[in-house]
Amino acid sequence: MTRKTAADIYEVQPYFQRFNHKNNMTRQGMWNESAGKVNKLRISNMKKFIEGNHSGYGIPDWGFFNGARANLENTGFNVNMPNSYGNSWEPVSNRGLSGKYPKPEQNFSKWHGSPEDASKLIKKLSLNFFGADLIGFCRLDRRWVYSHWFDEETKKEYPIRFSDEPGFEQYDKPTQLEDKTQVIPKEMKYVAVLLYEMDEDAMATSPTLTAMAGTQVAYSRISYTTVSVAEFIRGLGYNAIPSSNCTALSIPLAIDAGLGQLGRNAKLINPVFGPRCRISKVITDLPLEVAEPIDLGVTEFCNQCKKCAKTCPAEAIPFGDRSFDPVNECNHNGVLQWQLDHKKCADYWAKVGTNCGICIRTCPFNKGRGKIHTLTRWLIKNFRFMDPLFLKLDDIMGYGKFQSPEDFWDKE
DSSP: OOOOOHHHHTTOOTTOOOOBGGGSHHHHTTTOHHHHHHHHHHHHHHHHHHHTTOTTOSHHHHHHHHHHHHHHHHHTOOTTOTTSGGGOSSOGGGSSOTTOSOOGGGTOOOOOOOHHHHHHHHHHHIIIIIOOSEEEEEEOOGGGBOSEEEETTTTEEEEEEETTSTTOTTOOSOEEOTTOOEEEOTTOOEEEEEEEEOOHHHHTTTTSHHHHHHHHHHHHHHHHHHHHHHHHHHHTTOOEEEESSSSBOHHHHHHHTTSOEEOTTSSEEBTTTBTOEEEEEEEESSOOOOOOOOOOSHHHHHHHHOHHHHHOTTOOSOSSOOBSSOSSTTSOTTOOBOOOOHHHHHHHHHHHTSOOOHHHHTOTTOOOSOHHHHHHHHHHHHOGGGHHHHHHHHHHTTTTOOOOHHHHHHOO
16 A cells, blocks of 8 residues: 555645745745835834733743743754754764864764664654654655745745756755755655644743743754754764755655644644644655654544634634635645635734734644543544534633733743
């Protein structure tokens, strides 16, 4: 039987084209004038709410946000920029060690082991030492690699190619050419996908600065973990490309790695954290023991639930069925999914001065690790006719409601 992949689930159409990093909403403010104005308004409103000491925008919340971002700022780690600082395609061991330690190019023996052994090593270090909460492995489906990457310095886009394409056959290491074309060696067929839980109490205060600080903690952890995993793989004698929100789309790769399903809110729904997680990945030529997508019953549940659409103040989340038709250039063309209007989402971000998070807070899959929640997730997966009952119970129990930021600070 042919292994089912994220591309099968998305029912990728013949006219599909790889997504251009330039069209990601986080990049548009750098070349799209209207998007740039929205970004400026967001920062302006954040400042206004902090100066006004609004609930969730107080000085402790501002301090929390700064502390959460500290490692990103200190290391210069830009989660959206490929081949830069922590996302560098060059080994970190080649930089800043003043010759004190050996370097990978000194031709130590390459480690040899089975894909199972390699996966076991990476999992042990990622979860026990480097700071990830969950990890999965998959084959690299090139359809999820960006067609182009966007350079913040030049404000231009440049192609991402593979070494089995004509004219690029000589490259056996991840390379950025003088014309800024990036080349991924054809042997880099595997991906380690890493998940990071966002704090449940912080996210319960969405859309405040308190909640945004919670997301930044996850990104700071990404800046440590992703580069550590990549450097470990390089230490074994293999190539590695660390990637947060760059180089490739995270959610389809997480689906291929068996870490969850796509929800109506365009978030990965993980069986442990629901949508309350962030994702990074490391692309490598080290053979790994790959997983396959899992079915948690998310699609069927989202078809009935629609709570994220009902509670979205921007009306950016659709009430209807999944579609192949994008709302605008921010959506992927030729894949079956709920098509969000990301520009409406960005407009609301500007209004509240944060990255919102209401669709994460109100999602019924946003629960902790308790036995009752574990049982409920199992029932949703195996007895889908019970979905309406669980939706009613979710409302009765008051899950997903806004929690006061003051309560966040008072809670032990």
